[in-house]
Amino acid sequence: MIELHNLSKRYGSGGRSDAVLALDGVSLTVPSGCLYGLLGPNGAGKTTALRILCTLLAPDAGQVRVAGVDALDDPRGARRLLGYVAQEVAIDKILSGRELLALQGDLHHLPRQERNARIEELIGLLEMEAWIDRRCGTYSGGMRRRLDLATGLLHRPRVLVLDEPTVGLDIESRATIWRVLQQLRDQGTTVLLSSHYLEEVDALADRLAILEAGRVIAEGTPADLKGALGGDRVTLRIREFSDEQEAVRVRSLLQACQGVRQVVINRAQGYSLNLVVDGDAVIERLRHQLADADLPVFALAQSRASLDDVYLQATGRTLQDAELAVAGQRDAKAERKQAMR
């Protein structure tokens, strides 16, 4: 349904030092009726890819097809098929939500009656009855995002594209949006969403791609990606708050143990140890080893591989670390300029 082929996009002029290569040969195929997640830290190129897909931005190279329509040749044809829910919610504060929906309906040339009926449907679906006739300027973040989702759905698009749809939302709004996205998928809409929440993509997406520095570094179903890693994850805590010295000592002890593939010290969690091991038998062996060395065990938790582990495996760092690394680098002014016409 969506095909991105070898997309490249550079911001700023090529020779200058502040030029940023936002996309570096991104190829993606989203099957029809799929809920597809685009996962990656801030600055990985998710928004750029989605903006290109929605015809807001021209790529330097590459092809974009939506339901067989070449979006670069026939952007208007692509726009009719697409609903786009942008990250920065641009809303007219003076209009009421209903008026904004009506405006959007007219921009999609819906006949008046159909438009109004459709607006009623969406108000019910997204539970907006209580506040839809108030001015948009008074809305909370969650209300705005729900309204924005409604504007994206107004013309019954075959493809819905959402850029970080639940960032900073209250739990109730997030649950509403998740529910609607799942219903959409069940009723045949192709949904592509970007997110830097691992749990969100894990819980929602049928397939996902991990984007890192403008490249796709992993692609598949969440189960396949996690399954391909193999091994069990174990979190071990010697005591509630350990220290580095002890953690290093225990690590060298465990690394010697047969069937232990990897031991990582997690500073953020009171120097707990994250292990990758081969099966349950190894865990029993670990317990004995620790008892022999006279070490207490405050907690020992076993889990399957998560998408975080997939990300860690592919990039050598956790998604949280990647977020922290780019947190100070973003230039709000430059980003506003990129988005402005």
Add this chain to the structure above:
Amino acid sequence: MTSATPALSPLPETSVSSSALAEISQETLALTRRLFVQLIRRPSTLVAGVLQPLIWLVLFGALFAKAPAGLLPGGGSYGRFLGAGVIVFTAFSAALNAGLPVMFDREFGFLNRLLVAPLRSRSSIVLASVLYITSLSLVQSLAIVGTAGVLGYGWPGATGLALVVITLLLLVFAVTALSLGLAFLLPGHIELIAVIFVANLPLLFASTALAPISFMPTWLGWLAALNPLTFAIEPIRSAYAGDLVLSRIATDVVLEAPYGSLTTANCLAILTALAVGLFLLIRPLLDRKLS
């Protein structure tokens, strides 16, 4: 739910083949309506736009109330002379702000919302601004025409009023084109407001709104005689001067410029050329920014 289709399922491929004209008018009307809803809910622009020229009319008109009779060409009172200038200034100021809503839409990303919609023609965005600002500036100017009449500064008569409206329309189109061009050219609303601020009063002073060319030093007289505001002011002033005779708009001189004498028809032709020229000038810019 009255619809047979489930609320969320996409529509089967249908060829929605309404006519281009119907689609363009639907999107243009919707965009124009939005601007008017904003105006009605936040009427300060409208109020200020009428109030400011009104203050000009009353205060400036009173400033020269005791000027010797016969000082001005034509011999009327200063208030009567000033009326035409303030009417044109009102329309001009309103049109100069045409770019502001567009600039805010650019800055806040609302324009992107419009651009992802399958608009039949993106000219609808520009067209809506022109429709909105034209009606707004006409309403404001006509309010001034009415007030000037009540204050005893004269009334142009029915034919004269038609000429006033046509002249203002031409000026408003030209200035709107300029302002919309700036709205896409400048980086933000701060810069746009600065340009508007700087352009506004000098253009008023360097025109025949407040004094005739004969009062001015040569250099200022030249400036005034080249100022587009003057080409709008003088036909309107002539309409106020007496009953307008249509057959004479191409022969009666309304402006004695240093470079020659102009009739109402000449002035209107210049304004038309200016409006058309400016729209042609900004077109490539709009095409680039909206494509």
